[in-house]
Amino acid sequence: MNLSIEQKYKLLFEISHKTSDTLDLDEIMVQLLDTIKSVVDYDAAGIFVLNQAFSRGTGLSSKNLIAGMSFRGYGQLPNGDDMLTHGKGIIGFVITNNTSLVVPDIRLDEHYVEGRSETLSEIAVPIQVNNQSIGAVNLESDQLGAYNENDLSILQFFADAAAIAIEKAILHRQLMEKELLDKQLQMAKDVQTHLLPMSDPVIPGYDISGICIPAEKIGGDYYDYLYLQGGKLGIVVADVSGHGISSALVMSAFRSQLRTYTHGSDSPAQIACSINERLPEFTGGNHFITMAYGLLDPTLGKLTFTRCGHPSPTLIHSDGSSEVLHVNKPAFGIYRKVQYMDETKILSPRDILVIFTDGVVDTEDRCGEAFGTKRLMAAVTKYRNLPAKALIQEIINQTRIFNDFQPFQDDFTLVIVKKE
Numbered sequence: 250m251n252l253s254i255e256q257k258y259k260l261l262f263e264i265s266h267k268t269s270d271t272l273d274l275d276e277i278m279v280q281l282l283d284t285i286k287s288v289v290d291y292d293a294a295g296i297f298v299l300n301q302a303f304s305r306g307t308g309l310s311s312k313n314l315i316a317g318m319s320f321r322g323y324g325q326l327p328n329g330d331d332m333l334t335h336g337k338g339i340i341g342f343v344i345t346n347n348t349s350l351v352v353p354d355i356r357l358d359e360h361y362v363e364g365r366s367e368t369l370s371e372i373a374v375p376i377q378v379n380n381q382s383i384g385a386v387n388l389e390s391d392q393l394g395a396y397n398e399n400d401l402s403i404l405q406f407f408a409d410a411a412a413i414a415i416e417k418a419i420l421h422r423q424l425m426e427k428e429l430l431d432k433q434l435q436m437a438k439d440v441q442t443h444l445l446p447m448s449d450p451v452i453p454g455y456d457i458s459g460i461c462i463p464a465e466k467i468g469g470d471y472y473d474y475l476y477l478q479g480g481k482l483g484i485v486v487a488d489v490s491g492h493g494i495s496s497a498l499v500m501s502a503f504r505s506q507l508r509t510y511t512h513g514s515d516s517p518a519q520i521a522c523s524i525n526e527r528l529p530e531f532t533g534g535n536h537f538i539t540m541a542y543g544l545l546d547p548t549l550g551k552l553t554f555t556r557c558g559h560p561s562p563t564l565i566h567s568d569g570s571s572e573v574l575h576v577n578k579p580a581f582g583i584y585r586k587v588q589y590m591d592e593t594k595i596l597s598p599r600d601i602l603v604i605f606t607d608g609v610v611d612t613e614d615r616c617g618e619a620f621g622t623k624r625l626m627a628a629v630t631k632y633r634n635l636p637a638k639a640l641i642q643e644i645i646n647q648t649r650i651f652n653d654f655q656p657f658q659d660d661f662t663l664v665i666v667k668k669e
Contacts, residue, residue, distance in 0.1 A: 251288075257279070260540070269468065270506075271615065272417065272418055272420065272421040273559055274418035274421075274422055274466070275300070275319060275480075276417065277414050277415060277418050277644045278296045278298075278318070278415070279319050281319075281386075281407075281411050281414070281415075281504055282294055282295075282296060282320075282321055284407075285386070285388070285407050286537055287648040288403055289372075289388060289396075289400050289405070289407075290390075290395075290453050291321070291322070291388040291389060291390060291450065292322055292367065292368070292389060292390050292391045293320070293321060293322030293323055293364075293367075293368060293388075293389040294319060294320065294321045294322065294386075294388045294389065295319065295320035295323065295340070295363055295386075296319050296320070296376075296385075296386050296387075296411075297318045297340055297344070297383070297384050297385050298318065298376070298384035298415065299344060299384055301384050301482070303638045304636065309416070313399060313461060319585045322365065322389070323364050323365055324347050331371035331481075331659050337362050338360060338361060338362035338364070338386065339352060339355075339360045339361055339362075339371055339373050340373055340385050340387050342360045342381075343373040343374065343375050343387075344350050344382045344384065345370075345382075347375050347381070347382040348375065349372075349373065349374040349375065349378065349401055349404075349608045350371075350372070350374075350611040351371075351372050351396050351397065351398070351400070351401050351545065352370060352371045353370050353393060353394040353395075353396075354369065354370060354393055354394070355368055355369060355371050356368060356369070356390075358371075362388075363496070365389065367388065367391045367598075368389040368390070368391065368392045369389045369391055369392060369395075370389070370392060370393055370394055370395045370396060371387065371388065371389045371390070371396070372388050372395075372400055372401060372404060373385050373387040373388070374385065374401065374404045374405045374408045375387055375408065376412050376415060377408070377409070378412055378416050381419075383412070383415070383416070383419070383547065384415065385408075386407065386408045386411070387405060388404065390401075393548075397455070402497060402662065406416070406500055407523075408523060409657070411553030413480040418608075433496065434464070434466045434467065434494075438463075438467050439499070439579040441463075441467050441468075441497055441500075441531055442500070444471070444500075444504055444585050445461055445472065445473070446459065446470070446473060446474050446503060448474070449637070449638065450475075450476075450482060452482060452547050452669055453547070454547060454668065455483075455547060455666065455667065455668055455669065456636055456637040456665075456666075456667040456669055457484075457637055457664070457665070457666050457667070458475070458636075458637035458638040458640075458641055458664070458665055459472045459474075459486075459663065459664035459665070460641050460645070460661075460663055461660065461661070462645075462657060462660065462662070463660050464608065464656070464657050464658055464660050464661070465636050465661050467492055467494060467495065467497040468497060468500075468553065468660035469489030469490070469497060469499065469500050469604050469660055470486075470487070470489075470500070470608065470660035470661070471485070471486070471487045471488075471489075471497025471500045471503065471504060472485060472486045472487070472662050473485050473507070473508075475507075475508065475511050475523065477481070477511060477512070477527075478514075479546075480546075480548065481544055481545060481546050481547075482544075482545045482547065483511050483517075483542065483543070483544055483545075483602065484540050484542070484543045484544075484545060484664060484666065485507060485540060485542045485543075485608060486540070486559070486562075486604045486605065486664055487500070487507075487538055487539065487540040487541075487542075487559070487606075488538065488539045488540075488559065488606040488607065488608075488614065488660070488662070489503070489536050489537075489538050490536050490537050490538070491536065492643065495536070496536065497563075498596075498639065499536045499538070499662070502537075503524070503528075503581075506527060507520070507524060510524060511525050516544070516553065516555075516591050517542045517543065517553055517554060517555035517589075517591055517605065518546050518555040518589040518591040519566050519589075520542065520555075520585065521540065521542065521555045521557050521578075521581075521587075521591050522542075522588065523587070524581060525557070525581045525584075525585070525587050526585065526586070528581045528582045529582070529585070530628060536582060537558070537580045537582035537583055537663060538557075538580060538581040538582060539557055539558040539559035539560075539580045539581075539583060539606075540555075540556075540557045540558075540559055540580075540581065541554065541555075541556050541557075541559040541560075541561075541562050541574075542554065542555055542557075542560070542603050543602075545596075545666070549556055550595050550596040550597070550668060551593060551595055551596075552593065552594045552595070552596055552602070553591050553592070553593045554574050554576070554592050554593070554594070555578075555589050555590065555591050555592070556574055556576060556577045556578070556592075557577075557578055557579065557580055557581055557587075557589060557646055558577070558579050558580025558581075558583070559577075559580070559606075559609065559666075560605060560606065560607055561573040561574050561575070561577065562574050562602060562604040562605075563602075563603045563622070563626060564594060564596075564598075564600060564601070564602050564603075565601045565602075565626060565629055565630060565633070566597065566600055567597065567598065567599035567600065569630060571626060573596075574592050574594070575592065576590045576591070576592040576630070578590065580588070588653075592610065596598070596603060596668040597668065598668055598669065599633075599667075599668065599669075600627060600664070600667075600668045601633055601662075601665065601666070601667050601668075602663075602666035602667075603625070603626070603629055603664075603665060604663070604664040605625065605663045606659075606660060606661070606662040606663075606665070608626060608657060608658075608659035608660045608662065609644075609648065609662070609663055610622050610624075610625055610663040611659055611660070612648045612651065612657060612658070612659075613650050613652060613654075613658070614651055614652055614653065615653055615655075620647075620648050620651050620652070625644065625649070626653070628643065628644050628647045629644065629665075632644075635666050637665040637666070638666075640665055640667075641663055641665055644663060646664075648661070
């Protein structure tokens, strides 16, 4: 039969009425299946929605191409069903090609994958949003030639009308998933924040301060102050490859390892060797970590450093001259056996030690030019009379001006040590 304008209006009203009180996709699909039977009969039917419709923009994924579905008359579909997993069969063909299909005899159709033994004929149409297929409506009959072009026209009209309710439900689900992800990220950020120093060290004769600004909500940069025996202070700045959740998890495990090893009497280089050997146990070989770790003896002004693939800390003297820490070995996680080395410097009055991650110097302007180490050291020299915390804030201001106040593309970590 052909639907009259009045019948189409009635069908639209029924769809709208049945789906207006819910945003739950599964409930909406059940209501739609009940509605379509009043205009096109079936022995089995299903509404299927693509998994990508759920995960678009959320970073989520699934082993199934088809994620949301509601059906009548099929019995229980197996988890490994080819239609669900690979999008095979008539439903998969309709969705993939964004086209309708009427099959008078499924035994003669090359696309058919058996879902129920009684089915002899089938009809399927895509559910479209912005001319793109997000799913399909499928009807099956136990009679040969049960469906014709008129049924196809009715079913396509139904699918077009149903698409509005389905898209609304998908958007709602995406919003709920995003809110959940945001809450989880905020919790992770709160945890990571408490892994960083809550305050700067108070050591007579020194002014020390640091900051870590993640490029995303959570990051892979880390700095810390380790209060050790004999009044010594461990100062560490490290950077896990990448940024985001996985890097933050690796950094958390790295912090635990570092704090375990630094409570012995080993030198910075020996500690680095121990961490490098254990690293694959908590990274799975998927990350590498750079680190600059210094052991400060405040009484002697002696600083013993080891560097593991990290940008070189720079020492700026009171006369404006500067020197870098030359000793360097590969980052953690590249080679299992590395013999790291120590380097010792004596801090003189008014010397400034600058330790940073590459996110500080790699900040780019709109032309793609990096802020660079020279600009960083020039800023430190220019504002050297400021307290360490204020000096860091001025460097942040300089980098933000340089990149025209764009968001940092990498985690930004900076520690300043001033000998007064």
